[in-house]
Amino acid sequence: IFSLTRFKSLFGLSTSLSDSLLAVGNLTILYFLTVNLFGKGAKLKLILSASIWLALLFGLLQMLGLYIFKYLNISILGFTFSRVFNTVGSLNTLGMVAALSLPLFSRGRMDKGRLRKYMNISGTAIAFAVLFILNWWVLWAAAVAGMVAIIIFDSLRTAELKSLNVSKLQSFRISKFLFPMTVIVLAVFLTIVGLNLSVIKKNFPVEVGPSFSLSGNVTKSVLSESPILGYGPENFSLAFDQFGAGKLAGSSLSGLKFFDATAQVINFAVHGGAVMVLGFLFLLWMILLTIKKGLAAGGKDYTGTATAFSGAPPTAVVAALVAVTVAMFIYPANLTLSFFFYALLALLVLSSGGEKKLYDIEEKAVVSLVSSLGFVGTLILVLVELYFGATLYVADIKYAKALGEKDVSKQVDFLAQAINLNGNDDRYYRSASQAALNLLAKELNAKVDKNDTQQGARIQNYMSSAINLAKRATEIAPRETNNWANLGSVYQGLIGLVGGVDELSGTAYAKAAELRPGDANIYNAIGNVFLGKADLLFRLAASGSANAQQLRSEAGSALQKAEENYKKATEISNNFGLAIYNLGVVYDRQGKLNEAIKQLEKIVPFNSNQPNLAFELGLLYYRNNQKNKAFDQLQRAILLSPNFSNARWYLALLFEERKDLPSAIEQLEKIMDLPENKDNQVVSGKLNELKSGRTTIPPQKVLDQKPLQ
Secondary structure, eight states, rough: OOOOSSHHEEEEEEEEBBSSSSHHHHHHHHHHHHHHHHHOHHHHHHHHHHHHHHHHHHHHHHHHTGGGGGGGGGGGGGOOOOOOOOOOHHHHHHHHHHHOOOOOOHHHHSSSSSSHHHHHHHHHHHHHHHHHHHOOOHHHHHHHHHHHHHHHHHHHHHHHHHHTTTOOGGGGOGGGHHHHHHHHHHHHHHHHHTTHHHHTTTOOOOOOOHHHHHHHHHHHHHHHSSSSTTTTOOHHHHHHHHHTTGTTSSTTTTTOOOSSSSHHHHHHHHHHHHHHHHHHHHHHHHHHHHHHHHHHOOOOOOTOOTTTTSOOOOOHHHHHHHHHHHTTTTTTOOOHHHHHHHHHHHHHHHHSSSOOOOOOTTSSHHHHHOOOOOHHHHHHHEEEEEEEHHHHHHHHHHHHHHHHHHHHHHHHHHHHHHHHHHTTHHHOOOOOOHHHHHHHHHHHHOOOOTTTTSSSHHHHHHHHHHHHHHHHHHHHHHTOOOHHHHHHHHHHHHHTTTTTHHHHHHHHHHHHHSSSTTOHHHHHHHHHHHHHHHHHHHHHHHHTTTTTHHHHHHHHHHHHHOOOOHHHHHHHTTOHHHHHHHHHHHHTTTTTHHHHHHHHHHHGGGOTTTTHHHHHHHHHHHHHTHHHHHHHHHHHHHHOOOOOHHHHHHHHHHHHTTHHHHHHHHHHHHHHHGGGGTTOHHHHHHHHHHHOOOOOEEEEEEESSOOOO
């Protein structure tokens, strides 16, 4: 109800799902069903361990390039032929599952049954192999937390056994701690050494996330604005745009959008404020009480063995829970890790001592009636959830197909189907608006058919559709920066076709800048809007329009606005090359050659492999009467790109101006050697002139000659 984006908080999205109300509700129901359907923890532990074993084995094989599904020769499974594909999430998530499962596998070696022992021993080896390959301190920290918990909990057991004078078979044995101590030592060693298996990891993607300090700053800002309820589940990306994006200015990550904080606990604070944080702390307190209650209880443990201290939950379960809890303070949880946590909670309850209480709801009529109504209501909710869940899933499939479709018409069809199935996902509308723009561009570039009387109607339909779809996205999620930036982009694409859209585009981008302050890309986009408008007005003025003077005046105003926004972009990020270049273009249009040259000179050292930049700087130097520098830049351009015909053309004209006709002829001949220029009459005419000893520069000027392409 209080979320900034209710739909996303309720259902979640593919990029952010684990904290949505639907996901949490389903996991909670699954927890209660598990606790009530499983009589003992041993069976649940076996199922959980076996599923983790399969997931880790498959993930490890994928990391090593051994693609199991490749041998099935099924084309639909082609997406699995990747080292990063697994069934739990990213590679780091796979590593986290490996770290959290170590207590289960290492302590499971003492389970009864040969098959179980082999599974646990091999599972330990597989989990350690995954951790060894990834070798990230966060993963090792979670693993070490589990191992320390094993040592502490087993030590407590041993102390209790000694106080009860239990037989020597149950007394302290240092061998019990050999494995956890080995893991701790290796974890510390590998973290310090920083071993990098580049042979295996060279094709792995880098998982990027905000730093702890940046996540903390975002959280503080959110809690100062909404301390009780936060921004709503799965809305960390909105909080990051508002309070964190500016911290990335000037870095290579300046345009990124993060959907999770560095740690799940920070996500809790942003998503639910004090209420969710206190709820999480209360849950941890209840876990401690459950363990304490188990320690004080007698009877049989989950394996059925009657010993002293047997009412306590198994060491493996407690250690795994400790590891998960530590992980929540250093890593964000996806749906898989959340499921793991709930499964361990169920295993803790089933494995702890204490008697079960049974309640007969038929004893009281009121209780029976309420229970019956509750059951019916729950069944209805389940059916409704299944319906909407299936619908949203199919809609996402259509959306994914649209993103992978190259044919624009088919892409639009898939997007229309996705929107019909789920009209509350702003991503669909953003993509659909851009697809409508692509159809518009295709229609405008098509050959004119005199017999086609519907072309004008189609063009009008594409324009209105693009605008309406982009507007709808802003209505669904008004706090989403991407929606306003997309609306600005749509309006920008219609400049020259629809009057007044330049101002609308600037307004939309300004709203995006308000929601994501400190992002230089947005101000650069606003500058592009007004620079494009200025160029259009200059072209109209040059075409002989009756109000040419007014058009030039309006173009000057547009250039002024473009300059202001490009300056804002460079103030936010002083190394933002694109904005610096565009500012130079504005100065060029304004006739401020010295300022234009200064801007390009700032970025040339960082783009020394760009021939076009050298070419443009060379022309600016020449216009500013710095002919030697112009000559050097043009030579540099053809050195970087020997087939750069325009650069050779102006270099030849410079040689002609210098009376170095052999060098000018050499440049022109190299232009003519290229297949695309062999029939170029301008070049061949100039070449014949120079070979005959006739020159036209001077009195003509170099820059009066038009470029070849």
